[in-house]
């Protein structure tokens with residue numbers, strides 16, 4: 001069920017009208033639905049019920065403290081990629097013992113911070129990183145729990161910029177080198193090998209590549225077991241996509257179906273080959289938790305007809321939502337109050353000084369200056385990837401809960417943007 005719907009001809013988030021939000025908070029503003037967020041998390045949690053499983057929300061998708069707090073209260077763990085993200089988890093009251101630390105370039109300070117909070121494990125991506133973690137753990141008198149992120153060389157069949165599991169990608173340890181890398185990890189005194197991880201890419205609509213990766217990972221666990229190395233947790237990464245509403249776009253696999261297939265394979269393998277030994281299963285979903293829970297509310301500034309193209313110039317821009325500029329991503333744009341009128345084909349663009357500053361191309365819209373538009377499915381990789389380019393403050397963020405609206409991030413004002421700068425005296 002969508003938590004964004006037209007009621008009496010006006011687009012609402014739950015039971016709150018978007019024009020009321022624009023009046024109160026201005027535009028551009030990210031608008032999230034609390035009910036949608038909880039429903040998405042529940043689709044993971046329900047499929048994991050009764051199992052030794054952990055859902056580590058990949059907070060890079062949307063790291064607003066209000067979102068982290070709501071998910072932590074539902075029992076979520078977190079997949080982090082920086083010390084800053086760990087500090088956000090702590091600020092939101094999340095449990096560091098449910099934190100998995102991913103990423104190819106963890107610094108000494110970040111490793112120290114993570115060890116001081118006893119995180120669940122480090123997903124390690126190279127041998128030099130193993131040595132660095134071993135050294136820091138030794139200096140702190142600790143043992144660091146590690147998993148290796150293996151790169152199963154599976155084609156995720158997604159946009160090349162967001163595929164991560166191929167040999168040519170910077171991520172993970174090559175599958176063929178995994179055994180040696182595990183041996184290296186096991187030989188280091190301040191590391192404890194606990195798990196295995198893989199993440200092959202994002203916005204996957206079909207789970208076949210994920211299951212193919214799982215089969216390869218299971219094969220590797222068997223090889224490791226034959227060497228006396230027991231794996232206690234298996235991390236499937238994230239990657240399940242959402243429907244962005246483009247014509248002809250395939251439906252994403254339902255989360256529950258995917259998880260059930262993962263568990264079925266793991267159960268069959270454990271019974272047949274792994275002597276029924278326990279294994280915790282972790283998932284790192286990002287987009288499928290928050291993607292369809294948010295939209296970007298923007299107002300039309302000008303209509304600019306042209307000989308080759310017509311432009312609908314809005315007050316949101318690539319700095320607010322860079323997915324279209326960065327990946328040529330297709331995002332749905334809906335009028336907040338649809339009205340009869342001439343339909344014209346527009347490129348919906350922002351005020352930033354770049355030709356790449358567009359949010360949508362070739363869209364048929366009946367629209368006037370001053371109208372509100374909603375860029376849909378903007379809850380993931382929206383505000384977290386935004387910037388201050390052109391000294392534009394980041395958008396406000398609000399969370400709707402029924403007919404209540406909570407401001408969860410104030411709009412940045414220009415003075416905030418240069419507050420850290422100083423002129424040379």
Ligand SMILES: Cc1ncc(COP(=O)(O)O)c(C=O)c1O
Nearest residue numbers: 058202203238239284285286287
């Ligand atoms: C290591 C890791 N885990 C999880 C995710 C979350 O992916 P998604 O938002 O596609 O679920 C990402 C981003 O692609 C990632 O790099």
Ligand SMILES: N[C@@H](CCCC[NH3+])C(=O)O
Nearest residue numbers: 060162202203323380381
């Ligand atoms: N940022 C990407 C997804 C990549 C996820 C990072 N591993 C997007 O907006 O689609």
